[in-house]
Amino acid sequence: MTRLQPLPGGLPERFHVAHAMEKGASRTRLRASDLSAPFHGVRSLSLGEADTILDRCRSYVPRLAPGQFFSHETVFVLRGLSTPEWPYVPRIHVSAHRPAREPRTHGVVGHRLQTREPAIDVGPEGMPIENAVRAWRQCGRLWGLDDLVAGADALLAGRHPIASLGDLEEEVALMGDVRGGILRRSLALARPGVRSPRETHLRLLLVRRGFPEPDVNVDIFSTRGEFVAEIDLAFAAWRVAVEYDGRVHAEDPRQFARDADRWAAIRDAGWDHVRILNHHLRGGGAPAVAMVRAALIRAGWRPGL
Known part of the structure; x- marks a missing residue:
């Protein structure tokens, strides 16, 4: 088996062919199988295909x-x-x-x-x-x-x-x-303060379905004036809190316990708490719309008024 000549010293993991040739690498060496060519004129010491932008x-x-x-x-x-x-x-x-x-x-x-x-x-x-x-x-x-x-x-x-x-x-x-x-x-x-694109898409969905526009990232407090939580989308006039839950912590029991305590505190502060999960937004978001509609109607809101 032919032994490959070592590459010139000082080359980074990804380098331009012209730079390597200036250092003394031959065209034959730069076509060897131990190098990948992610782009024309570029060589990489990594043979794995780049899978992220x-x-x-x-x-x-x-x-x-x-x-x-x-x-x-x-x-x-x-x-x-x-x-x-x-x-x-x-x-x-x-x-x-x-x-x-x-x-x-x-x-x-x-x-x-x-x-x-x-x-x-x-x-x-x-x-x-x-x-x-x-x-x-x-x-x-x-x-x-x-x-x-x-x-x-x-x-x-x-x-x-x-x-x-x-x-x-x-x-x-x-x-x-x-x-x-x-x-x-x-x-x-557009609205300042939004924390995720799913919050944006949920807000736009609700407004287009005829709901009042919710406020973004609102702090709510207990009856004693203590901070309880920051709410993604708040219908303050009806005390309805809507949040998108990405389920990032679903496999963490301690985080889930903290979240459950937070949800209870939001309800104790007199707010109806609606958690929207990923599957509620599929297929046009009809389940999310229905959940928010039900909460607002329970609170006294009437469509068209």
């Missing part, structure tokens, strides 16, 4: 030319923000502002953007990524309305939001809307 972005980094950066929905993936759910599969998008050239290679969607001052942020492991506000607007050509609302909610969430509603509105005003005004429509539906 982060892995594939790592593999693409050696190909990034000056002025190129990850953009569009790839930014949301790399930041751990909301993206459309399966069966939608986000792709790797790489952009460059004119006059720089966008990439043209298999496995990557290239974009040549308008001439504009770049606003590149630093992503995971130092990857250059588009500014999140700009990336959200870029997703306007890719995502449906509800997913754009969830994406905007993700940028507005938390104690230290990535962006403000004004930032998003300014970006749309400056660069223009797309697809019949879908960005402005999504901003009209």
Whole structure:
């Protein structure tokens, strides 16, 4: 069996073919079976197929030319923000502002953007990524309305939001809307404070079914004024609390016990507590709608009044 020549020292796990050849590697050595080729012109010491966008972005980094950066929905993936759910599969998008050239290679969607001052942020492991506000607007050509609302909610969430509603509105005003005004429509539906895309989709579902719009992430207190819980969606006038339960802790008995005590405390504070699970949202969400409707009617709400 032919023994492979060692690779030049100092090569990272993923490297550009040209860089390796500058260090003395031959073309024959770079075609050997101990290396994988995740992208044209890139070699990896790992033979396993990259199965996440982060892995594939790592593999693409050696190909990034000056002025190129990850953009569009790839930014949301790399930041751990909301993206459309399966069966939608986000792709790797790489952009460059004119006059720089966008990439043209298999496995990557290239974009040549308008001439504009770049606003590149630093992503995971130092990857250059588009500014999140700009990336959200870029997703306007890719995502449906509800997913754009969830994406905007993700940028507005938390104690230290990535962006403000004004930032998003300014970006749309400056660069223009797309697809019949879908960005402005999504901003009209976005709300600060939402903690998950499932909360966004549940809120939109309930409002479209004729319910009053619930407040987002409301603190409720006991009759003695003690903090009880923060509620995902609150119909305060009827004291109905609606929460999406992702069942992350379903296999943790201690967490389940803490959750059960919390649910009891919410009820003791005089609120009707409605827990929406994943299966309640399937098939158009009819079970979730029915559960919330029943709770509101018990509390005195009447449709159309």
